[in-house]
Amino acid sequence: MKNLQETFTELLRRAATDLPADVESAIERALREERRGTAAHSALTIVLQNTAAAREASAPLCQDTGTHTWYVYLPDGHPTEEIRKAIRGATAQATRKSYLRPNQMESLSGVNSGDNLGAGHPVIHFVPWKKPGLHADVLLKGGGCENCSTQYSLPDQRLGAGRDLAGVRACLLDAVHRAQGRGCAPGILGVAVGGDRAVGYRAAKEQFFRPLHDVNPDPQLAGLEADVLSCANRLGVGPMGFGGRTTLLGVKATRLHRLPASFFVTVAYMCWACRRASVTVAGKDVRFSQTALAGRP
Amino acid sequence: MAVREIQTPLDETTIRSLRVGDEVFLSGILVTARDVAHKFMVEKKPAFLRPLLRGAALYHCGPVMRKERGRWKAVSAGPTTSIREEPYTADVIQNYRVRAIVGKGGMGPRTLEACRRFGAVYLHAVGGAAVTLAQRVVHVREVHMLEEFGMPEACWVFEVDNFPAVVTMDAAGASLHAEIAARSHTALERFLGRAIR
Numbered sequence: 229m230k231n232l233q234e235t236f237t238e239l240l241r242r243a244a245t246d247l248p249a250d251v252e253s254a255i256e257r258a259l260r261e262e263r264r265g266t267a268a269h270s271a272l273t274i275v276l277q278n279t280a281a282a283r284e285a286s287a288p289l290c291q292d293t294g295t296h297t298w299y300v301y302l303p304d305g306h307p308t309e310e311i312r313k314a315i316r317g318a319t320a321q322a323t324r325k326s327y328l329r330p331n332q333m334e335s336l337s338g339v340n341s342g343d344n345l346g347a348g349h350p351v352i353h354f355v356p357w358k359k360p361g362l363h364a365d366v367l368l369k370g371g372g373c374e375n376c377s378t379q380y381s382l383p384d385q386r387l388g389a390g391r392d393l394a395g396v397r398a399c400l401l402d403a404v405h406r407a408q409g410r411g412c413a414p415g416i417l418g419v420a421v422g423g424d425r426a427v428g429y430r431a432a433k434e435q436f437f438r439p440l441h442d443v444n445p446d447p448q449l450a451g452l453e454a455d456v457l458s459c460a461n462r463l464g465v466g467p468m469g470f471g472g473r474t475t476l477l478g479v480k481a482t483r484l485h486r487l488p489a490s491f492f493v494t495v496a497y498m499c500w501a502c503r504r505a506s507v508t509v510a511g512k513d514v515r516f517s518q519t520a521l522a523g524r525p
Numbered sequence: 526m527a528v529r530e531i532q533t534p535l536d537e538t539t540i541r542s543l544r545v546g547d548e549v550f551l552s553g554i555l556v557t558a559r560d561v562a563h564k565f566m567v568e569k570k571p572a573f574l575r576p577l578l579r580g581a582a583l584y585h586c587g588p589v590m591r592k593e594r595g596r597w598k599a600v601s602a603g604p605t606t607s608i609r610e611e612p613y614t615a616d617v618i619q620n621y622r623v624r625a626i627v628g629k630g631g632m633g634p635r636t637l638e639a640c641r642r643f644g645a646v647y648l649h650a651v652g653g654a655a656v657t658l659a660q661r662v663v664h665v666r667e668v669h670m671l672e673e674f675g676m677p678e679a680c681w682v683f684e685v686d687n688f689p690a691v692v693t694m695d696a697a698g699a700s701l702h703a704e705i706a707a708r709s710h711t712a713l714e715r716f717l718g719r720a721i722r
Contacts, residue, residue: 267691278654290653291601329589340675372606405713410630412652463709501653
């Protein structure tokens with residue numbers, strides 16, 4: 229129990245201070261695309277310097293250490309209360325160690341809880357699996373990009389978007405345009421087509437656990453992801469909205485069934501600082517990685 | 526587009542010579558203020574902030590701070606989204622004579638008008654680059670309202686050295702955000718094959 233809390237504290241430290249390799253290399257590629265001497269080039273250079281500095285100093289790479297979303301895989305019937313306790317203990321401990329900013333405030337009074345615990349936080353999902361050990365994925369998502377997330381209901385007259393793939397594409401490009409640089413571009417889109425409003429957001433966020441270089445096995449969604457990524461990067465919004473060639477680092481989409489009456493397109497916007505980390509625990513064997521199970525297509 | 530080094534106290538002539546797209550390196554005093562502090566500045570008009578803010582730069586930032594051997598140190602201190610302070614900023618520029626607002630995402634027409642009228646600029650820092658930017662904080666001079674507002678919302682008085690940012694709203698009334706939004710809107714209409722209001 230005590231050990232599990234220590235493991236989760238270390239997992240939070242990694243998530244907050246160490247940008248995943250796939251995200252870092254996508255930013256390196258983006259830097260090579262931008263022209264030298266532009267604000268876009270300077271911004272991405274600073275982003276990469278920051279990534280190295282945060283890793284070196286074990287300091288939160290962004291001061292907004294965000295909402296924490298956990299997915300915990302554990303054997304069927306395993307009690308979840310001890311896991312929940314370990315996560316909550318680790319969250320408070322990681323805050324004391326300055327890996328996390330005290331980031332949860334009571335909504336109406338504005339009082340900061342001081343330890344990142346609060347009503348509804350951290351967000352923990354349990355998933356039963358057939359293996360003996362435990363696996364946990366955690367995602368940290370800041371408020372600036374969360375404010376850029378949005379949900380469309382098709383048909384959308386303003387966009388001329390119908391209930392089809394072309395309609396979905398229109399929503400995604402519109403969302404990128406509306407976000408401009410405000411979600412800390414270059415960002416990542418997590419997309420859910422269908423579902424109800426609540427499940428749509430959950431599924432859209434889960435997409436951020438996917439590595440940027442994976443290819444969606446659903447050919448229609450793979451096509452959508454590639455097309456929207458390419459068009460978005462020709463909108464000219466650029467890093468931080470300074471103008472430039474990289475507005476998005478990735479697009480990750482999933483589809484859900486829906487009611488005949490509803491057609492929601494949910495777009496979660498993630499900043500370039502897509503912070504996630506994973507750990508697998510089997511007995512005494514503890515393995516940290518950047519390979520998540522959540523969100524896998 | 527030029528690269529400029531600027532130093533607080535900032536004077537009006539220097540500020541009015543800055544143009545949208547210029548990269549600046551700011552040295553001197555940077556005072557953090559976010560949502561709670563803005564409401565406080567406009568509603569309570571605290572006198573102690575006046576001398577601190579005159580000619581200084583206001584930073585939209587809720588940092589992670591750590592006390593080491595009795596002294597505060599900035600651990601992580603990147604910009605937060607500025608637009609939330611739009612209802613307050615024009616008053617803050619007018620009443621406190623702040624010369625630069627540092628944040629991210631840009632601000633609205635009232636702030637742009639206040640920048641033009643009173644001689645101020647909006648400087649866009651790199652969102653998320655919190656450790657690199659915290660390393661430009663060479664000294665934490667003081668902190669106000671820490672007990673009352675908590676760590677992210679308190680007014681931290683930073684002394685910074687070569688803090689990097691881009692001018693995205695200038696005192697001549699230009700906004701890079703408006704330019705980019707208009708240009709990307711045209712591209713969006715091209716991709717969707719129709720006019721979008």
